[in-house]
Amino acid sequence: MDMSVEETSVPSRGAEGSARRFSVNELNSAIHTQFRSCHEGHKPHAGLDPTRASTGVVWCSERAYEHGFLEEPEAWANLGQGAPEVEDDIEGCFERPKTIDVSINGREYGPTAGIKPLRAAVAKLYNEHHRQGKDSQYSWENVCIVPGGRAGLIRIAAVLGQVYLGYFIPDYTAYNEMLSLFKNFASIPVPLSREDNYHIHPQKIEEEITRGTSVIITSNPRNPTGQVITNPELAKIQDICRDRATLIMDEFYAGYNYTSKCDGTVVSAAENIVNVDDDDVLIIDGLTKRFRLPGWRVAWIVGPKEFIKAIGSCGSYLDGGTNVPFQEAAIAMLDPPKVLDEMKALQTHFKAKRDFVVQRLREMGFGIEERFVPNSTFYMWLDLRCLPDAINDGLNFFQACLAEKTIVVPGIFFDLNPSKRRDLFDSPCHHYVRLSYGPRWDVLKKGLDGIERVVKKYTKK
Numbered sequence: 144m145d146m147s148v149e150e151t152s153v154p155s156r157g158a159e160g161s162a163r164r165f166s167v168n169e170l171n172s173a174i175h176t177q178f179r180s181c182h183e184g185h186k187p188h189a190g191l192d193p194t195r196a197s198t199g200v201v202w203c204s205e206r207a208y209e210h211g212f213l214e215e216p217e218a219w220a221n222l223g224q225g226a227p228e229v230e231d232d233i234e235g236c237f238e239r240p241k242t243i244d245v246s247i248n249g250r251e252y253g254p255t256a257g258i259k260p261l262r263a264a265v266a267k268l269y270n271e272h273h274r275q276g277k278d279s280q281y282s283w284e285n286v287c288i289v290p291g292g293r294a295g296l297i298r299i300a301a302v303l304g305q306v307y308l309g310y311f312i313p314d315y316t317a318y319n320e321m322l323s324l325f326k327n328f329a330s331i332p333v334p335l336s337r338e339d340n341y342h343i344h345p346q347k348i349e350e351e352i353t354r355g356t357s358v359i360i361t362s363n364p365r366n367p368t369g370q371v372i373t374n375p376e377l378a379k380i381q382d383i384c385r386d387r388a389t390l391i392m393d394e395f396y397a398g399y400n401y402t403s404k405c406d407g408t409v410v411s412a413a414e415n416i417v418n419v420d421d422d423d424v425l426i427i428d429g430l431t432k433r434f435r436l437p438g439w440r441v442a443w444i445v446g447p448k449e450f451i452k453a454i455g456s457c458g459s460y461l462d463g464g465t466n467v468p469f470q471e472a473a474i475a476m477l478d479p480p481k482v483l484d485e486m487k488a489l490q491t492h493f494k495a496k497r498d499f500v501v502q503r504l505r506e507m508g509f510g511i512e513e514r515f516v517p518n519s520t521f522y523m524w525l526d527l528r529c530l531p532d533a534i535n536d537g538l539n540f541f542q543a544c545l546a547e548k549t550i551v552v553p554g555i556f557f558d559l560n561p562s563k564r565r566d567l568f569d570s571p572c573h574h575y576v577r578l579s580y581g582p583r584w585d586v587l588k589k590g591l592d593g594i595e596r597v598v599k600k601y602t603k604k
Contacts, residue, residue: 222582237481256451261288287451289458294458301461359389360391364410369516390424395432397411397428423450497517508598522579549594
């Protein structure tokens with residue numbers, strides 16, 4: 144029988160109230176549903192894949208918005224966002240600029256690799272803090288300025304060839320998106336063990352290279368575990384990789400180092416490089432964390448000139464480069480003696496906050512062994528298995544904290560799983576949350592009070 148379109152379709156209301164047509168059988172047909180899910184052009188909002196839209200931290204914020212965080216943020220304690228306090232209240236730290244002078248050059252498009260004076264200032268900082276007495280020194284050509292750490296990672300990913308790229312579990316949530324978006328390399332997961340505090344051993348690096356991994360990415364200091372690989376072990380890892388693999392070292396938390404009595408020392412792979420143009424080590428850092436300016440979106444990549452040239456060029460089609468006036472304002476902040484004083488003050492302040500958090504959590508009943516106390520960053524990788532069953536996994540604990548106007552991040556988001564290979568309950572990160580002690584003291588105390596209420600509530604049950 145010849146039927147018209149109107150007779151063979153049924154309307155469905157979209158978000159704006161407009162009618163969307165489906166075939167008569169589609170809404171109750173498994174094969175129709177399967178077809179639509181496999182063909183992007185036949186989905187509502189053709190081509191959209193909303194699963195790629197946010198990282199774990201953003202997802203947590205969105206859930207908090209549903210509970211009133213957006214309307215009344217001052218009533219909440221956000222211990223989920225990976226941001227340090229940005230106020231000028233830390234004793235010994237220099238005051239941040241409150242105004243930015245915009246030069247004539249600042250009105251123009253800037254070079255996609257960054258302005259030369261800032262590139263030179265970054266090179267000078269690394270040479271004076273990590274390359275003293277070494278024959279091979281960084282120059283401005285070894286530095287690329289990028290609009291934030293994620294932009295830097297994406298630029299690096301864009302210039303990689305057909306390689307195996309090894310990444311560790313757990314690690315920084317935003318790596319997940321980078322590893323899944325780019326198809327020019329194959330991502331290889333490397334699970335680490337809770338028993339040895341998720342440590343990256345030189346032997347593990349050797350094993351990965353032996354099986355064909357030629358690019359390795361990791362945060363150091365480690366996000367979310369709060370641990371840092373120090374020398375001589377870091378040097379040994381770099382020796383193993385030399386001429387065999389490219390190391391991508393995310394050092395955004397390098398300033399938060401408590402292993403050297405808060406003397407301002409920053410742990411960096413730059414110290415162990417033999418030749419700055421031959422050693423395939425790419426270091427990512429910036430103003431975001433240790434200079435406490437996440438809103439500026441000024442970061443850098445330090446590495447061999449050949450890498451830096453390619454990374455600088457691809458910015459022309461990826462992000463267009465970093466804001467020029469903020470680059471100009473950043474130059475004065477990178478004076479090496481000034482940075483050393485800044486790091487001393489930073490480490491003293493955040494170590495005190497770390498000690499406070501550990502003490503409060505232990506008083507609540509969390510059995511935090513000394514070996515799991517963070518020796519860097521401003522994160523606590525909190526094991527929930529001591530809690531009642533109803534809240535001893537990251538997602539349920541997160542949900543319970545929302546009821547107390549407190550935000551943490553479920554550990555599952557740090558289980559980098561770009562191909563969705565594992566089921567949720569098979570994740571080694573399932574019973575953890577990441578708690579940030581980056582916020583101000585008053586926010587930190589409010590958040591710990593909220594966590595304590597959650598623990599008491601469910602323990603009574």
